[in-house]
Amino acid sequence: MRESEIIKKLLEIYEKTPKHDEGYILGSMTTRPDNIAVYAYNLFIHTNAGDTRIFPSLEYFRKEIIDFMKKLYGECTGFITSGGTESNIIALYVAREKTGRKLVIAPKTVHHSIIWAAHLLGMKIVFAPVTSSHIVDINSLHDIVEKRKDEVAAIVVTAGTTEWGSIDPVREVSEIARQYNIYLHVDAAYGGLFIPALYEKGYIDTHLRFYEGVTSISVDFHKNGLSPIPSGLILFKNEELLSYARRELPYTLGKYQYGLLGTRPGGSIAAIWAVIKKYGIDGYSKIALRCMKTALYLYNRLTEFQEIIVWKPILPIVVFKSRHMSSEKLLEELVGHGYYVYRAPSVDGLRIVVMPHVTTEHIDRFINTLSEILGEKTE
Numbered sequence: 216m217r218e219s220e221i222i223k224k225l226l227e228i229y230e231k232t233p234k235h236d237e238g239y240i241l242g243s244m245t246t247r248p249d250n251i252a253v254y255a256y257n258l259f260i261h262t263n264a265g266d267t268r269i270f271p272s273l274e275y276f277r278k279e280i281i282d283f284m285k286k287l288y289g290e291c292t293g294f295i296t297s298g299g300t301e302s303n304i305i306a307l308y309v310a311r312e313k314t315g316r317k318l319v320i321a322p323k324t325v326h327h328s329i330i331w332a333a334h335l336l337g338m339k340i341v342f343a344p345v346t347s348s349h350i351v352d353i354n355s356l357h358d359i360v361e362k363r364k365d366e367v368a369a370i371v372v373t374a375g376t377t378e379w380g381s382i383d384p385v386r387e388v389s390e391i392a393r394q395y396n397i398y399l400h401v402d403a404a405y406g407g408l409f410i411p412a413l414y415e416k417g418y419i420d421t422h423l424r425f426y427e428g429v430t431s432i433s434v435d436f437h438k439n440g441l442s443p444i445p446s447g448l449i450l451f452k453n454e455e456l457l458s459y460a461r462r463e464l465p466y467t468l469g470k471y472q473y474g475l476l477g478t479r480p481g482g483s484i485a486a487i488w489a490v491i492k493k494y495g496i497d498g499y500s501k502i503a504l505r506c507m508k509t510a511l512y513l514y515n516r517l518t519e520f521q522e523i524i525v526w527k528p529i530l531p532i533v534v535f536k537s538r539h540m541s542s543e544k545l546l547e548e549l550v551g552h553g554y555y556v557y558r559a560p561s562v563d564g565l566r567i568v569v570m571p572h573v574t575t576e577h578i579d580r581f582i583n584t585l586s587e588i589l590g591e592k593t594e
């Protein structure tokens with residue numbers, strides 16, 4: 216095929232591909248990356264973060280990104296990954312290598328990638344109970360740790376769970392981790408960039424920081440950070456921990472690599488650098504507040520239905536279900552009307568994640584569609 220024909224075909228296919236700005240992608244934790252991030256990504260598309268001796272500019276970006284994260288969470292180090300799954304695998308790998316142990320303690324609300332990571336690494340998970348607010352029950356966690364303290368490699372909690380946006384009590388868990396000298400990984404893939412701002416503005420009462428007992432934090436820039444996929448980040452409390460994630464690759468110029476991948480996209484690192492320079496802490500804070508307000512707007516609109524049960528959002532995630540129609544049927548109806556929402560399996564409900572591209576106009580249109588499907592008028 217000639218290039219012009221390829222482009223024609225690509226554009227044809229692109230035309231039929233859903234785009235975030237149209238407002239129909241309401242379940243996935245993805246969004247349209249910012250233009251400056253796309254520009255930076257494309258400019259550095261040829262670079263390989265697997266060898267920063269050839270591409271030292273990537274190391275410059277990485278250091279600046281870490282400096283930004285230090286302002287959010289306190290002293291730390293780390294590197295860019297392909298996303299939350301890779302970051303979680305690395306965190307558990309480091310915990311296993313450091314301790315020589317294979318037991319993970321986590322509430323059952325952890326993301327599936329933690330279960331996958333444990334499986335890959337030959338580790339076993341003991342699930343701690345959660346409260347009705349979908350956060351780890353701190354007393355039960357303490358009891359499990361006390362009983363299994365000699366076997367535990369890591370405790371894992373989540374700052375912004377995938378289903379509810381609930382935030383495990385990081386500070387209290389970190390006290391337990393400190394008391395027993397246990398590795399604590401906080402998966403903040405979804406909530407990491409929103410929690411500091413929403414905490415400061417009083418929307419939530421759980422903060423996220425490198426408290427003394429926190430060992431690693433993962434946060435994704437391809438979720439609320441407006442960077443292109445793949446853009447994740449794994450942060451460690453100190454360089455010694457980071458060194459466990461490093462492996463030798465003697466034939467390369469750099470000699471060492473970090474993370475699971477060999478050749479890694481340098482474009483992502485340039486993109487994250489570009490968005491943090493554009494938005495800074497204040498810019499991300501504004502995005503967090505906007506998403507939260509839109510989520511509360513959606514919550515309020517859903518309460519207008521007799522037929523709908525809806526849960527108040529913690530972070531910008533709204534869970535709801537129909538009283539009479541099964542969630543599978545409602546999901547299919549919505550997909551039939553062009554909407555992509557996700558499931559909330561623990562209550563057999565559905566879930567909308569208000570990502571930065573979602574506006575109140577999108578919500579109003581969604582509510583009209585829902586009203587049509589349920590045959591119920593709203594105010």
Ligand SMILES: Cc1ncc(COP(=O)(O)O)c(C=O)c1O
Nearest residue numbers: 244298299300326377402404405
């Ligand atoms: C809390 C949490 N951790 C990890 C992940 C996995 O991230 P990724 O899809 O970037 O691998 C997700 C994805 O939704 C998540 O919500």
